[in-house]
Amino acid sequence: MRTSSKNSCELAAARDAGGGALSRMPTTHRLIIGDCSEMLNKVPTRSISLIITSPPYFNGQLGFPDLFPSYEAFLELMTRVAGELYRVLESGRIVALVVDDVRIRRRLYPLVGDVTRLMEEVGFRKREEIAWLKPEGYIRTSRRSGVLIQHPYPMYSFFDNRKETILILQKGKFEYDRFFERLPDQAKAKSRIDITEWQKWSSDVWCITNCLPTRGRIEKDIAAFPDEIPRRLIRLYSFWNETVLDPFVGSGTVMKTARELGRNSIGIEIRPELETIIRTKAGFSNNAQKKDSFSLEYAAAITQDQ
Numbered sequence: 187m188r189t190s191s192k193n194s195c196e197l198a199a200a201r202d203a204g205g206g207a208l209s210r211m212p213t214t215h216r217l218i219i220g221d222c223s224e225m226l227n228k229v230p231t232r233s234i235s236l237i238i239t240s241p242p243y244f245n246g247q248l249g250f251p252d253l254f255p256s257y258e259a260f261l262e263l264m265t266r267v268a269g270e271l272y273r274v275l276e277s278g279r280i281v282a283l284v285v286d287d288v289r290i291r292r293r294l295y296p297l298v299g300d301v302t303r304l305m306e307e308v309g310f311r312k313r314e315e316i317a318w319l320k321p322e323g324y325i326r327t328s329r330r331s332g333v334l335i336q337h338p339y340p341m342y343s344f345f346d347n348r349k350e351t352i353l354i355l356q357k358g359k360f361e362y363d364r365f366f367e368r369l370p371d372q373a374k375a376k377s378r379i380d381i382t383e384w385q386k387w388s389s390d391v392w393c394i395t396n397c398l399p400t401r402g403r404i405e406k407d408i409a410a411f412p413d414e415i416p417r418r419l420i421r422l423y424s425f426w427n428e429t430v431l432d433p434f435v436g437s438g439t440v441m442k443t444a445r446e447l448g449r450n451s452i453g454i455e456i457r458p459e460l461e462t463i464i465r466t467k468a469g470f471s472n473n474a475q476k477k478d479s480f481s482l483e484y485a486a487a488i489t490q491d492q
């Protein structure tokens with residue numbers, strides 16, 4: 187099913203490219219079910235042009251208070267994954283991580299700093315840090331500010347959390363001249379960024395409404411980010427028909443937006459029960475759309491193709 191936002195994105199891409207004459211290349215989307223620290227070995231070396239992901243938020247994630255036995259176990263997983271992300275990414279390209287420090291009782295675990303350090307240890311270099319600001323009035327279930335309301339005295343203040351961090355890290359240098367020399371005209375035209383639109387994103391503070399907890403939403407119980415985050419990142423850091431990876435794919439937001447923007451995708455998710463949600467969100471819940479393809483793999487073999 188094609189949504190109105192997809193149509194408007196495609197129309198915008200065609201308009202930016204100077205008209206509607208450009209053909210649409212079928213895209214491929216591959217979902218792998220399993221632990222990404224193991225499953226990434228199914229992804230060939232230097233085959234990915236952009237990685238966008240939001241890892242599990244240690245034990246602060248809604249509904250998963252004991253996901254990891256310790257903070258060290260979380261960092262060990264991230265270290266193993268970081269090495270694999272470095273291997274699968276093409277040289278010069280970007281990994282974008284949506285993370286934030288996590289408060290568990292009185293301690294704020296410094297995820298942003300620790301994840302940056304372990305990514306740098308495997309070879310990435312930090313390029314940008316964007317603050318994703320959620321609307322005023324957004325209140326996380328931690329009810330941090332409630333402590334001061336109960337005890338209106340110094341030392342009781344814990345701030346409500348309205349922002350998340352988008353870390354932009356790069357693998358080596360991007361060879362602009364060499365890359366553009368080889369880029370087909372059609373890919374160049376389809377990847378062009380609309381300057382007027384970009385001006386709205388050009389600062390390092392992005393004000394974007396988070397996924398609202400509306401009744402019946404497909405992302406229920408998944409800490410999904412809104413489409414607008416991968417949509418901007420895909421347009422800023424990948425070219426048309428390239429492949430985008432999300433190793434912690436959750437509800438499949440990255441796969442959905444990659445498809446809408448004419449990119450291929452690979453998603454990895456440890457919870458098998460999310461398969462139907464991902465398939466639906468990416469627009470593969472029925473056989474109506476045949477142009478793009480979706481494949482599903484478990485640890486051993488490919489089990490289904492559309």
Ligand SMILES: C[S@@+](CC[C@H](N)C(=O)[O-])C[C@H]1O[C@@H](n2cnc3c(N)ncnc32)[C@H](O)[C@@H]1O
Pocket residue numbers: 220221222223239240241242243405408409410411412433434435436437438439440454455456457
């Ligand atoms: C913060 S959510 C990602 C949400 C996603 N960005 C979206 O928009 O729906 C993190 C996801 O990572 C998954 N996950 C946790 N550990 C994993 C692992 N070792 N390998 C693969 N997926 C994992 C969780 O089940 C969860 O769905």
